Amino acid sequence: MTKGEQTRQRIIAEAAPIFNQRGFAGCSMQDIMDATGMEKGGLYRHFSSKEELAVESLRYALAKAVRSRTEKVEEIQGAVEKLRHLIRHFVESPSVIPGGCPLMNTAIDSDDGNPALRALACDGIQVWKTRLCRILEAGIERGEIGERVLPRQIANTIIATLEGALMISRLEGTQTALEDAHHSLDDLLSGLATS
Template sequence: MATKGEETRQFIIEKAAPIFNTKGIAATAMSDIMEATKLSKGSLYVHFENKEVLACAAVDYNMKVLGDKLLVKISKFKTAKDQLFAYIDFFSNAVNPPLKGGCPLLNFGTEADDTNPVVKEKINKGIQLNQQLLENTIKKGIDKGEFKPQWNAAEFAIMVFAMMEGAHLMSRMSGNNDNMNIITNVLKKMIEENSL
């Protein structure tokens, strides 16, 4: 059982996470968190030493929620090919993304690359986990005879991640999914070309 303090801390993180993901770390004020939680500044500081500590917890929370949702989606499929398609489909609607504010890897990564080494490292680990998931899925498909044995799993994993994140940014900026639709179609075609 969680203590009252642990419950309050979790409540603050859950309320703060979408705010940080939407506004960014620098633009989010503790007053934004106070408004969302209906807690006093003193209550917030009982649970979090400062905004940076809360921001780091919010980054972790956003990535965990996103990762959990992704794994639920992928686990519904048995074949490696269907799992790759599910990964692509999960991220395919940048205008209405799985998390409020868009992709936390892109949002926090862009903000933290030169300003916040702690968040930068968290995002780098998140990127590596995504690439590893894709690479492992392809290798599993090769082992089961779904994909061509010469398909470079590591290379394609990097390509999927980079192309999806780039398309996510472009689609968020344009306000429509046209760019994302092109990228998802290209990636699915490449998966088909490497399928047996």
């Protein structure tokens, strides 16, 4: 990696928490300059616009969150246990990016705003949904999960429940909603198993 690429990656890593905490509109280039110690010209040497930096920062944040949230899942046997692990990890482990879940933050922030960030958030949801669906489909194929289960429906329910509970927990300043979601999803998963 060249020195320029290293600098670009450092800027992205240092900007990601700022965009995650303040959103696109709430984050100024001055905030990025303060965090990185760089001048405006130095930033624009690496990024053509604030939007480009925000998009790259979200890509970085999502990749880091996915790595953290899916850690060791392949070592777990059984589809239901894999899903339990993913849910437990989401509930018990704080975001690796300061400011909370970058996917939820960006989805809310860009809903009526920045189309590039909105598209990236949509892709993030699709990737998560696909990952959950593949686990469910593999469980159905192996006979661990009932064949009448609709993977898309269960994946949407898991994502919506976790993200909604995270929002409530953050607003209330407690883990109660996340813990309640964990218990409800655990009951849902118990109902999927064939044995």
